[in-house]
Amino acid sequence: MSEASVVKLDRKKLDEILETFHYSKSYLIAMLQKIQEIYKYLPEEAMTYIGEKIDGLSPATVYGVATFYAQFSLEPKGKYEIKVCDGTACHVRGSMPVLNAIKSKLKLQEGKFTTENGLFSLETVSCLGACGLAPVVMINEKVYPQMTSDAISIVIDTLMKEEV
Amino acid sequence: MTDIKTLFVDGKEVEFTDEPNLLEVIKKAGITIPTFCYRPDLTTFGACRMCVVEIDGRGIQSSCTMPPEAGLKIHTNTQRVRRIRKTVLELLLANHDRNCLTCDKSGNCELQKYSEEYGITKIRYKNKEELLPVDESSPSIVRDSNKCILCGACVRACAEYQHSVLGFANRGSKTLVQPMKGKPLADVECVNCGQCAAVCPTGALTIKSDIERVYDVVLNPEYKTVLQIAPSVRVALGEVFGLDAGENSIKKIYAAARKIGFDLVFDTNFSADLTIMEEANEFVERLTKGENLPIFTSCCPAWVKYLEMTHPDMLNHLSSAKSPQGMLSPVIKEFAPKYYEGFTKENIKVISIMPCTAKKYEITREQLKGETDFVLTTSEFAKMIKSSGIDFSVLKEEEANSPFGGYTGGGTIFGASGGVAEAAVRTAYNMVTGEDLKDVNITPLRGVDASSRSKEAVIDIKGTKVKIRVVSTLIEAEKAVREVKEGKADFQMLEVMACPGGCINGGGQPISCYDSKIKEERAQGLYKEDEELPIRLCHKNPDIIRIYKDHLEKPGSHLAHKLLHTTYSSKKKSL
Numbered sequence: 001m002s003e004a005s006v007v008k009l010d011r012k013k014l015d016e017i018l019e020t021f022h023y024s025k026s027y028l029i030a031m032l033q034k035i036q037e038i039y040k041y042l043p044e045e046a047m048t049y050i051g052e053k054i055d056g057l058s059p060a061t062v063y064g065v066a067t068f069y070a071q072f073s074l075e076p077k078g079k080y081e082i083k084v085c086d087g088t089a090c091h092v093r094g095s096m097p098v099l100n101a102i103k104s105k106l107k108l109q110e111g112k113f114t115t116e117n118g119l120f121s122l123e124t125v126s127c128l129g130a131c132g133l134a135p136v137v138m139i140n141e142k143v144y145p146q147m148t149s150d151a152i153s154i155v156i157d158t159l160m161k162e163e164v
Numbered sequence: 165m166t167d168i169k170t171l172f173v174d175g176k177e178v179e180f181t182d183e184p185n186l187l188e189v190i191k192k193a194g195i196t197i198p199t200f201c202y203r204p205d206l207t208t209f210g211a212c213r214m215c216v217v218e219i220d221g222r223g224i225q226s227s228c229t230m231p232p233e234a235g236l237k238i239h240t241n242t243q244r245v246r247r248i249r250k251t252v253l254e255l256l257l258a259n260h261d262r263n264c265l266t267c268d269k270s271g272n273c274e275l276q277k278y279s280e281e282y283g284i285t286k287i288r289y290k291n292k293e294e295l296l297p298v299d300e301s302s303p304s305i306v307r308d309s310n311k312c313i314l315c316g317a318c319v320r321a322c323a324e325y326q327h328s329v330l331g332f333a334n335r336g337s338k339t340l341v342q343p344m345k346g347k348p349l350a351d352v353e354c355v356n357c358g359q360c361a362a363v364c365p366t367g368a369l370t371i372k373s374d375i376e377r378v379y380d381v382v383l384n385p386e387y388k389t390v391l392q393i394a395p396s397v398r399v400a401l402g403e404v405f406g407l408d409a410g411e412n413s414i415k416k417i418y419a420a421a422r423k424i425g426f427d428l429v430f431d432t433n434f435s436a437d438l439t440i441m442e443e444a445n446e447f448v449e450r451l452t453k454g455e456n457l458p459i460f461t462s463c464c465p466a467w468v469k470y471l472e473m474t475h476p477d478m479l480n481h482l483s484s485a486k487s488p489q490g491m492l493s494p495v496i497k498e499f500a501p502k503y504y505e506g507f508t509k510e511n512i513k514v515i516s517i518m519p520c521t522a523k524k525y526e527i528t529r530e531q532l533k534g535e536t537d538f539v540l541t542t543s544e545f546a547k548m549i550k551s552s553g554i555d556f557s558v559l560k561e562e563e564a565n566s567p568f569g570g571y572t573g574g575g576t577i578f579g580a581s582g583g584v585a586e587a588a589v590r591t592a593y594n595m596v597t598g599e600d601l602k603d604v605n606i607t608p609l610r611g612v613d614a615s616s617r618s619k620e621a622v623i624d625i626k627g628t629k630v631k632i633r634v635v636s637t638l639i640e641a642e643k644a645v646r647e648v649k650e651g652k653a654d655f656q657m658l659e660v661m662a663c664p665g666g667c668i669n670g671g672g673q674p675i676s677c678y679d680s681k682i683k684e685e686r687a688q689g690l691y692k693e694d695e696e697l698p699i700r701l702c703h704k705n706p707d708i709i710r711i712y713k714d715h716l717e718k719p720g721s722h723l724a725h726k727l728l729h730t731t732y733s734s735k736k737k738s739l
Contacts, residue, residue, distance in 0.1 A: 044345060051344070058323070059344035059352070060331030067334045 009045045013038070018053060025056040028065055032072055041073040042066050070126075075114045078121035080159055083138040087127030090135040094148070098135055099124060101149035105156050119163060120156075169234035174241065184208075186227035186238065187215055195240050198249060198278050200365040201315035202228040204680045205614060205664065206324055212315050213252050214278065218242045250282050258289035260366075261310035268306070269367030272675060275313060296340075301348035303528050304356040304372055304521035304671075312341050312368035317677070318360035325637040325664055327470055329354045341368070353473050353737075355466035355638065357662045358521030358541075358671020371521050371541055371672060375548055378538050381513045382425045388507045389515060390500065391426040392492045392568075393417055395433050396519045396579030396667040397542045399689030403674045404546035405556040409682045410689030415561035417517075417545075422562065424552045428504065431564045432516065433571030435492035436578040436587070437702035438711070439463065442485040442728050443584075444591040444702075445719035447657060451596075451630070456480045458633070458648060458658045461584050463487040465526035466662035468732065470638050475645055476734030481658075484729040486532070488578065489516050489523055493536040494727045495568060499715055503567060513537040517545045519579070519670030522662070531730045541672025570707040573604075573694030580687040581636040581666030582609035582619060585659040589623050589632060591703045597626050604700050609634050612665030612687045613680065618643070620655065631655040637664050 017034050021027035028050070035046050047066060051059035066072045084090075084099045102108075102122055106115050114121040130136045133145035137152060144155060170177050173193040180189045185208065187197050200212040210229040217227045220237040224244065239245065256275060264270050292310075299307040314332075319341055322330040329343050329352045343352040361369040381387045398414035407413060414431075421429045447459050462468055462483045471478060485491070493514040501507045515538045516523065527536040540548065549556055563569065574590055577583030586606045593601050608621040609632065618640045623630045633655040635641050641660045647653040663670050668686035676682035694700055702708065716724045 048344065058328035058331065060329055060333075060342070061323070063344045064331040064333050068332075 009043060014046060014049055018050065023054050025054050028057065028062065032066060036072060040077045041075055075121070076118065078114050078119050080120045080139050082120060082122045083125045083128070084122070085128045085136040086124040087131065089131035093134040095135040097149050098137060098147045098152050101152055102156065105153055171232060171234060171236040171238065173238050180232045183232055186217065186230045186232055189232045190227060190238065190240060197227055197240065199228060200274055200313060201317055203317050203363050203677045206317060206320040206363065209316050209320065212313065214249055216245055216248050218245050224248065250284065253279050253282055253284050254287050254289060256313045257284065257287050259292050260313070261295060267311070267367040268370040268373060273367060274365035299348050300372065301350035302354060302356060302372065304358055304524045305349055305361055306370050306372050307349060308368055309340055309342065311366045313366055314339055314341060315365060317363040317365065318369055321359040321363045325359050325639060326355055326357055326662060327353055327474065327638050330360060355469050355662060356522040356525040357466040359663060361521065362671045362675065363677040371543065372524065373544060374524070374538050374540055375544050378515055378540060386511065387513045388511050389426045389513050390428045390430060390496050391421045392430045392432045392489065392514065392516045394489065394516065394518045394579065394667065395436060395576050395690065396670065396686065397517050399668065399686040400519065400673045401542050401546055408685065410685035412689055412693055415563065416556060416559045418564055419559045419562040420549045420554050420556060423554050424548060428500065428565045430492065430496065430568040431571055432488045432492055433575035434568045434707060435488040435495065436575035437572055437705045437708050438491050438728065439485055439488045440574055440587045440591050440702035441708060441719045442724060443483045444588045444595055446483050446485060447588060448592050448595045451656065458653060458656045459483055461659045463578065463584055464661050466522040467638065467641060467660040469525065469735065470641065470662070472732055472735040474736065476736050478645060478648065479732045481648070482732055484731070486728055486730045487526065489518060489536060490526065490532055490730065491728045492568065497535070498727060515540060517542065519667045519673045521671040543672060543674055546674065567707050567710060570705060572702050572705045573697040573700030574702040576693045576697070577690050579667045579690050581612055581661045582634045582659065583666065583690065585609055585632045585634050585657060587702055588657070590701050593623065593625055594701065594703055600701060610691065612668065612683050614664070617664060632657045634659040636661040636666055638662050
């Protein structure tokens with residue numbers, strides 16, 4: 001077993017999920033959603049398991065579906081899930097500088113979306129439905145309106161202090 | 165009777181019946197439509213858009229996905245069609261690593277071919293800059309994403325024939341074809357069959373070349389190089405030199421091999437006969453004892469690897485007989501020094517020419533290491549003939565060396581799905597009854613088209629009815645194995661070949677994915693040789709009788725077990 005796997009896979013749990021969906025490949029997306037609900041991301045072992053267990057699927061095809069949809073995450077999400085809205089309104093009002101500010105604040109390497117300590121994870125979403133407040137950032141369930149690079153830095157600083 | 169309807173291709177009336185799509189109807193009219201993703205043996209995908217045609221009242225349509233309709237007026241070469249195809253090519257080339265000169269696929273590449281045909285000299289789009297690493301982890305296949313055009317032919321071949329390991333990943337401009345999570349091929353459950361490379365239109369999936377390593381030993385006087393040539397090579401290699409598919413050129417292949425510099429040329433057909441002696445003997449033994457039935461054939465390394473990976477609990481069913489390649493190499497190293505001066509176990513290098521990329525994997529198996537030194541595919545050997553400056557067309561026919569060169573019809577049909585079982589039954593019948601079958605043709609086990617991937621025959625061995633199941637593709641093999649596991653199997657022998665139609669359609673054969681008929685013609689070539697050979701029963705091969713008399717004693721003897729049999733082990737990954 002690789003040390004990298006953050007969560008320990010509960011095979012019985014996985015089988016239960018597969019059972020609910022009658023081991024049918026038509027329900028692949030629903031299965032992945034269920035697994036993500038439990039683990040907060042899609043562990044590689046879970047994808048491999050589904051790919052091997054269900055007729056007509058393979059680990060490669062499951063991985064293909066998981067990487068096709070933005071809703072699925074292949075990395076464990078952080079304690080604080082930061083969602084930067086990059087819908088049209090937020091984009092023109094400057095969501096990208098906000099995103100870049102978060103990236104450098106969290107010292108995220110290119111291609112990484114969760115901090116080493118597992119506290120923060122970062123993703124962009126297409127629209128949070130709060131265009132009047134653009135640009136918008138959501139951290140867990142809380143909405144932060146009209147963000148700027150400076151403002152988001154202060155927000156993150158505050159959260160970091162709470163954790164020390 | 166099927167209705168005959170007509171449509172119009174470039175103004176000419178063309179008849180059609182049950183053609184699945186316009187592309188096939190247009191082909192009948194003598195017009196070749198360019199395509200990357202259409203492969204008649206795979207599901208239609210419509211990804212590459214090269215096959216577009218213009219239809220009156222319907223506009224632009226992809227001919228591979230559109231079913232024929234009576235009365236359609238199709239134009240295959242309008243300005244609009246040409247413009248679209250050229251744009252497709254430009255876009256593909258912009259995203260392509262264009263180092264054609266050093267690409268293994270150069271000269272054989274469909275992207276290169278169409279770019280030349282359509283006169284693409286300038287590309288209006290910016291070229292992709294970043295190159296992804298090339299995966300050379302597999303002993304059989306090289307995967308280079310930088311040359312992939314995302315036609316999905318390999319993904320379909322892998323999923324529709326085998327134990328799918330390739331898939332699309334990501335989305336949009338980031339899309340890639342790769343094993344799960346981009347892992348190296350050697351780290352996933354790839355069976356090395358090479359069908360992905362056989363359908364790839366570009367250099368994205370190619371066969372790992374061993375040509376230079378082979379030249380290094382052939383042209384080095386310190387080594388004695390001995391060649392063995394698999395059954396199905398003889399009916400396919402000639403295609404590269406303009407012969408028809410199915411035309412048997414084995415005697416020219418022997419000659420070419422000697423011209424290149426191989427010291428001895430033997431024939432894997434001989435050891436196919438030998439395989440039958442051992443396997444039929446094992447089969448009869450198991451039948452008598454009622455043990456480990458059904459027996460599974462073990463010639464196909466992709467199948468053996470598959471069973472080890474997915475059903476290690478079924479390995480007791482596999483025949484312990486090595487494949488013909490696996491048998492001949494140790495026989496050569498053990499006995500050739502007794503017949504040929506200057507040959508020692510140590511200085512012999514055995515090279516085999518196989519239709520198969522999985523054979524390159526087979527020789528790396530722990531149990532078989534050091535026996536066969538190199539494997540070249542049919543295509544690689546054709547390249548070697550060209551590279552040695554040999555004019556294949558004027559070669560004079562030669563014979564194989566003795567004593568491991570003589571073969572029977574039973575050995576030659578190994579190359580087509582059903583051939584191993586047919587040859588085994590012919591000999592098993594004799595082992596049980598002491599007589600030979602009146603009619604040695606077991607036609608229900610023949611056929612290599614898509615509808616023949618699972619077939620059966622019942623043979624009456626003096627009152628005992630024996631049922632044989634023959635499958636090709638691992639999809640069909642999996643179904644048969646499940647029947648056995650569930651206790652529903654009523655057959656006593658299962659022959660499995662991983663490639664659809666068997667070795668004649670192996671991953672190492674000259675490219676034939678654009679025409680389903682080619683593999684049928686190759687198979688016909690083998691059955692024709694079987695008919696024409698004076699001896700068609702493996703146990704009647706005088707060289708086989710002699711090797712048992714002089715060296716091996718009898719099938720299943722102690723020495724036979726040491727040289728000709730092998731073991732298997734679980735390769736199942738624990739999750």
